[in-house]
Amino acid sequence: MTVWLRRQKRLIDYTVASLLRRAARNFALLAVYTLIVFVLATVMLFTHALRQEAMVLLDGAPEITVQRISMGRHDLIPASYVDAIADIRGARDVRGRLWGYFYDTANGANYTLMVPDGDRYGAAPDVGETVAGAGVARSRGVVPGKYLFLLSPRAKLFKLKLKDVLDADSEIVTTDLVLMAESDFRAFFDVAPDVHTDIVLKVRNPREVAKVAEKISNALPDCRVVTRGDILRTYDSVFNWREGILLALLGGAIFAFVIFAWEKASGLSAEERREIGILKAVGWETSDVIKMKMWEGAVVSLGAFLTGYVLAYIHVFYFSAGLLEPVLKGWAVLYPRFELTPQVDGVQVATLLFFTVAPYIAATLVPIWRAAITDPDAVMR
Amino acid sequence: MIVLQDITKTFNEGADNEYTAIHGVDLKIDADRVTVLRGPSGSGKTTLLTLIGGLARPSSGRIHVNGREVTSLPERFLTHMRREVFGFVFQSFNLIHGLSVLENVMIPAYPLGGPGRELNARAVELLETLRIAHKAGTEVQYLSGGEAQRVAIARALINDPPILVADEPTANLDTALSLEFLDIVRELRGRGKTVVMTSHDPMIWQADLVDAVVAMRDGRIVDSGVDPGGEGTA
Numbered sequence: 001m002t003v004w005l006r007r008q009k010r011l012i013d014y015t016v017a018s019l020l021r022r023a024a025r026n027f028a029l030l031a032v033y034t035l036i037v038f039v040l041a042t043v044m045l046f047t048h049a050l051r052q053e054a055m056v057l058l059d060g061a062p063e064i065t066v067q068r069i070s071m072g073r074h075d076l077i078p079a080s081y082v083d084a085i086a087d088i089r090g091a092r093d094v095r096g097r098l099w100g101y102f103y104d105t106a107n108g109a110n111y112t113l114m115v116p117d118g119d120r121y122g123a124a125p126d127v128g129e130t131v132a133g134a135g136v137a138r139s140r141g142v143v144p145g146k147y148l149f150l151l152s153p154r155a156k157l158f159k160l161k162l163k164d165v166l167d168a169d170s171e172i173v174t175t176d177l178v179l180m181a182e183s184d185f186r187a188f189f190d191v192a193p194d195v196h197t198d199i200v201l202k203v204r205n206p207r208e209v210a211k212v213a214e215k216i217s218n219a220l221p222d223c224r225v226v227t228r229g230d231i232l233r234t235y236d237s238v239f240n241w242r243e244g245i246l247l248a249l250l251g252g253a254i255f256a257f258v259i260f261a262w263e264k265a266s267g268l269s270a271e272e273r274r275e276i277g278i279l280k281a282v283g284w285e286t287s288d289v290i291k292m293k294m295w296e297g298a299v300v301s302l303g304a305f306l307t308g309y310v311l312a313y314i315h316v317f318y319f320s321a322g323l324l325e326p327v328l329k330g331w332a333v334l335y336p337r338f339e340l341t342p343q344v345d346g347v348q349v350a351t352l353l354f355f356t357v358a359p360y361i362a363a364t365l366v367p368i369w370r371a372a373i374t375d376p377d378a379v380m381r
Numbered sequence: 382m383i384v385l386q387d388i389t390k391t392f393n394e395g396a397d398n399e400y401t402a403i404h405g406v407d408l409k410i411d412a413d414r415v416t417v418l419r420g421p422s423g424s425g426k427t428t429l430l431t432l433i434g435g436l437a438r439p440s441s442g443r444i445h446v447n448g449r450e451v452t453s454l455p456e457r458f459l460t461h462m463r464r465e466v467f468g469f470v471f472q473s474f475n476l477i478h479g480l481s482v483l484e485n486v487m488i489p490a491y492p493l494g495g496p497g498r499e500l501n502a503r504a505v506e507l508l509e510t511l512r513i514a515h516k517a518g519t520e521v522q523y524l525s526g527g528e529a530q531r532v533a534i535a536r537a538l539i540n541d542p543p544i545l546v547a548d549e550p551t552a553n554l555d556t557a558l559s560l561e562f563l564d565i566v567r568e569l570r571g572r573g574k575t576v577v578m579t580s581h582d583p584m585i586w587q588a589d590l591v592d593a594v595v596a597m598r599d600g601r602i603v604d605s606g607v608d609p610g611g612e613g614t615a
Contacts, residue, residue, distance in 0.1 A: 003494035010491035021479030278475045281436055282489040282536065283464025285457060373456075376463075377437035 011288065015295040030304050037308025037356055038315070042324055044348050045316045049340040054235040058228060062200035064091075064213055065226045074224075076195040081220060088219060090204050090212045096196030098185050102150065102178070107139045113189070115182045117200075121166070127181045130160035135175030137165045148178070152188045160184070268367050276368070280376035289372040290365060297364035301357040309349070317342045383410040383433055383544070383577070388442035390428055390600075402428040404600045405442070411593075412447075412543070415566060415576040417586040420597035426579040427472070427548050429597070433577060434467045434546040435459045446544075464489060468537030470547035470578075474529045476521040476536070482508065483517040486535045493540070500539075507535040511565065527558035534565060545569060547578035551585055563588050 019026050066085060068077035079096055086094040099114040116124050116131075125131050130148055132140075142148050142162050150158045166174040186193060203209045213225045268276075279289055315321055317340055390403040402425045410416050410433070418426040431437045432444065435451060438459075444452050451462060463469075468489075476485050486504045508514040511531040516524065521532060530550065537545055551559040559582065566576055567590045580586055586594045596604035 005494075006497070007492060007494035009497075010494065014488070014491060017480055017484065274475070275477055278477060279488065280460070281463060281469055281471075281475070283460060283540065284489075284492055285460045288492050375437045377431045 007288075008291075011292045012295055015292050015299060018292070018296060019299060026300060030300055030307075033301065033304035033356075033360075034308040034311070037305050037352070038312050039324075040352060040356070041309045041312035042315055042321055044352060045312055045344070046321050046324065046340070048345050048348060049316065049343045051235070052343045053340065054232075058232055058235070061228050061231060063203050063206070063209055063228050064201050064216070066199040066201070066216055066220065067224045067226065068198075068220075068222055069224050070222070074198075076191065076197065077199055077223070079194045079196060081223070082196075082199055084219060085199060085201060085216055088212060088215045090208045090215075091201045092204050094199060094201040096199050098182060098191065099197050100185075100189050100191075104139075104150070109135075109139050110176060111136055111178050112176050113178045113180060113185060115185045116179050121177075121179055124181050125163055125179055127183055128159075128161060129163045129181070130184075131164045131166060131177075131179040132162055133166045133174040133177040136178055137162065150178075150188070152190075154190055156188075158184070158188055268371055273371055276371045277376045277378075280372065286369075286372040290369055293364060293368040294361065297361040298357075301360040305353060305357055309352070313342070313344075316340060382412050382445075382447065383575075384408075384445040385429075385433070386443045386445075388429070388432060388439045388444065390425075390432060390437070391440040394440065401440075402600050403432070403439070406600075406602055408595065408602060408605065410575070410577055412575050413570070413573050414592035415570050415590055416578075416593045416595065417591050418577070418579045418595045418597060419581055419586045420579075420603075421581060423599075424597040425600035426597050428600075430546055430548050430577065430579050434469060435462050436469075464492065465540055466542055466544055468540070468542040468545045470530070470533045470537050470545065470550050472549040472552050474533040474553075476524075476529060476532060478522040479520060481518050481520055482513065482524070482532050485521050485532055486539055489536060490539050504535070504539060507538055508532075511535050526553045527555075527561065530554060530558070530562065531565075538569075543573075544575045544577065547576070549579055549581070551580065551582050556584070559584055563590065566590060 066077065066081070068075045068081070077096070082094050082096050085091055095117060097115070097117060099112060102111045102113050103109075104111055114121075116122060121131070132142075132148060136148075137143065140148060144162050144164055146162055148160045148162050150160065152158055160178075160180060166177060166179075180188070185191065201212075203212045209227055209229070213227050216223065216225045276289055279292075280286070284292075315323065320340070385406055385408040388403055388406045388408075389401065391399060391401045393399050406429060408429075418429060420426050428437075432439050439452055442452070443450055446462065446466060451459065454462075477488070480488075483501070483504055486507060487500055490500050490503075505514055505517065508517055508531075511534060513528055513531045513535070516528060516532075521529060524532065530553070534545075537547075551562055554562065563585070566578075569576060570590060578585070585591070594604070595602055
């Protein structure tokens, strides 16, 4: 081992011994520090994961969705509108969709029943069969090959054989889905054959999306036209709003922590000043003292950061952020439950690291440096 | 040899509470000998000792250690001298509480980065020499005064410095422990170490092993020693 490495090892050994000597104080600081990182990281991980889920959702979303509005509410749309939209220049792949919500009283869960259009979830299942999301399968306790029983709004019992469970690459999208054949869907909700839930389409030239949407609005004044950009903006503002509210609430706590950390870090006790004096008197260089204290600050702040971050990761991705769920998920706190797909954003980690670790180490080093450059005799007096 | 030329030390210079502790002191301290600075409280002997040992810098004047002028040296070189030329024993021992005896003894050697096993062996050997090895694992706040002093001496010697500087080393000890300390000093002297210490205890400065006694009062030397080497030589 080189002399340099041995010096660093000794400094770290001394640092650890020094931390243990003030175990109660350092443990209290570590606990508060960890808690702050934990809450901040939870918010960041959660909102980032939700945004990613939303992005996955939007990736498969149609460029334009057309919904018929009746008395201000979403209504079924006539199949004839499909042809009307297809005639608009620039529109392509126009098709009607069938989907609806179903409240499962047995589980208190909301399911989305849908007829797949062949794009995102493949071809529709055969009549009498279904493909369901992981949340549905979990809450109903069914596995492929077994039957899923659903009671229709007209109190008719439907028996669908579970053919497969959807891949959980993004559970927020798929967890509540129940895919079925068109005839099963129409029979279940008692929907006439000449209407759809809404109409979706693509646009030949992506730069023409707004123009095509405007043309549809003009041609079909009883319809609401929603573009993918509109959905994206809605998601962003919803998630930013939630994150913002929580961060604002946390602001007070963070501010209190900053004062606490600054007080702890900047106010050298008489004992610490004496110790620095002794170390310098027996031959430690100013840089050795600063390094030792830097290690001490690094152990506390990085220890708190890593512990807080790992706990937040576990909390978000293994326990569905149970402590902050009502604030963060909002309307999404519905059954069946969904598990977020683990996502870590390097920039977010770096930002959190910078705003929690760097200020603490800086606040620690300044007073140490001031004490360490003083004559040891003066420090000990 | 340590040579002090016209040394002055003023605290709080320019402030209302400015105070000059040392006034133009000239002194020579020979190597391989035991020198005692004596005087009443407030006479400036501890301040002079800290200047000799490089713990503080004089306001004016020069100090030469083994022929090298040290007062104008950068902090880094002064640190080097404190680590490898001087070993300090403080009046209140200044051990670091919460650490064991062994850890306290090894602290001055940490920045040198020597092999851990050798350092450990050297520390244990010193503790054995000073008959305190059985307390190696004890935290220093649980030691008696005499034990703490021996640990402080071991710490001062861990880097094998040629000069031992001790400030009122027997102030907190009873007669028996003071005599024990003198035995240790005798042994160090026998090993060729230079020992400079302050004391107002007659048992110390009247001891036969002491080669020179420098009397101080009000920051000035009033008696420059018993050494036949001449005036100003301790």
